[in-house]
Amino acid sequence: MAFPVDMPPHLVQHLANMHLNGLNPAWVLLAEDGKTIVRIGGDWGAYCDVLPAVGDAAESLNPVLWNMFPMSEDFRLSQIETADNRFFDIDVRHDASGACWVLFTDVSKVTRRFQEMQQAANTLHLEYHRKHQLLDRHVGELVMSDLLDGGGLYEKGKRRMICTMFMDIRNFTVFNEAHDAQEVLETVNQYLDVMLDSVIEYDGHVDKITGDGAMVVFGLKHRAHCVQQAFDSALLLMQRVAEVQQQRKQHGRAVLGVGVGIASGEAVTGIVGTHVRRTFTAFGRHVNLAARLESRAPAGAVLLDAASYHDLDDRRHCQFSLRHIQAKGIGEVEAWETFPLQA
């Protein structure tokens, strides 16, 4: 391969190396206007169907160079892919006199090798993400992180203070009886979408979905203020449910309400089940109490046990009324009821 005598030595060395490595180097020198080709050399057959000629515009060398010239600084475009899966680099270099040289090198072999590795790494990453997402949906992000970090949620269980929330769509049975199953499913998903988003925003762990409702545990990630988190998420939930109700009303669809029960106390959290099917859950007196309170909460109401009510840092200007409730299997309990959207 011949090189012009005025080509800067570092470019000669670069092109010679490319030539020795079979990378089919090709080059052009541009005129003072920085746009027009004045000299041509190398193996252009690898890059153009029509060979460039003196007097052609530099941007005619390849579509990627459109609108690029004149170029005042050195510049590189790597791994430009052609329609037939070949790759080339374009280097724009200026010599000491300011003259602009444009070099093409065929990097197909090395790029294809790199592509295989890149492909494998990216596929692995995407697969990891998919599995992660799947696990997250089944056991929840907090539990999944704890398990992956070798945390304390193992079979023996862990005793801790938590706050438990139950939520449920009101009059669901009546709605279920009166509507087609497909519509029922879509409606439940529409409500659960906003209900679960609200609790997840406050670091709630969705322990289980109970058809038209859910059990959520707060305090697994941050023990402090877990009651406040639960209460604040309940307020957000009511607000978002109201938005869903409004949308459904506008579309002439049945409007359903949601009731929430919250209780807090000591519980044992851990994995239950057999080797074929396991799940994380929480056991404790207050867990049952939260479920009982939820069953007695009218649509739009949040019912708290006394411990949670007194533990709240901020009641968010909600009006509470004291109720005495006969909780099945527990007896009479004090409960504090609020309708957040009626404040």
Place this chain on the structure above:
Amino acid sequence: MIQKKICMLGAFGVGKTSLVARFVHSRFSDRYLSTMGVKVDRKLIDLGEKKVNMMLWDVYGEEENRKVATNYMRGAAGAMLVADGTRPATLDVVDVLLARLRDTVGDIPWVLMVNKHDLVDQWALPASRMQQLEMETRPMYLSSAKTGEHVETAFRQLAAMMVE
């Protein structure tokens, strides 16, 4: 006829190449192929009084260890920023790339596509985040290279913004 360079920018695996293939060639493949550097494609868009020859630069996706070089953005008149609705973190990458694009070529027109909207079961953007995006980002499209949802619309929108 007006010619414009458009950069497709986003994290790896969000579907940039698939969106270009759908838009330019009306085809889709489930097979994922990493883009290494850049692949250039063209499509002529007829906007009525004006025709725009869109030169689409399908640039490799941003990764933690491989940032998108600003050289590829040089001379761009518009950008299609792409995120993956099943991977919310790809929206953060969009913010990073948008900042880099502005530093390189200034405030050029751009459109956001939140892609893979056909993957309903894997969709990971909660309704609240989508509402927030719709309020903060205009124009934004939920797209699917697989079904073609909003693909043509989004590119036409970008073309219209570039010739305004």
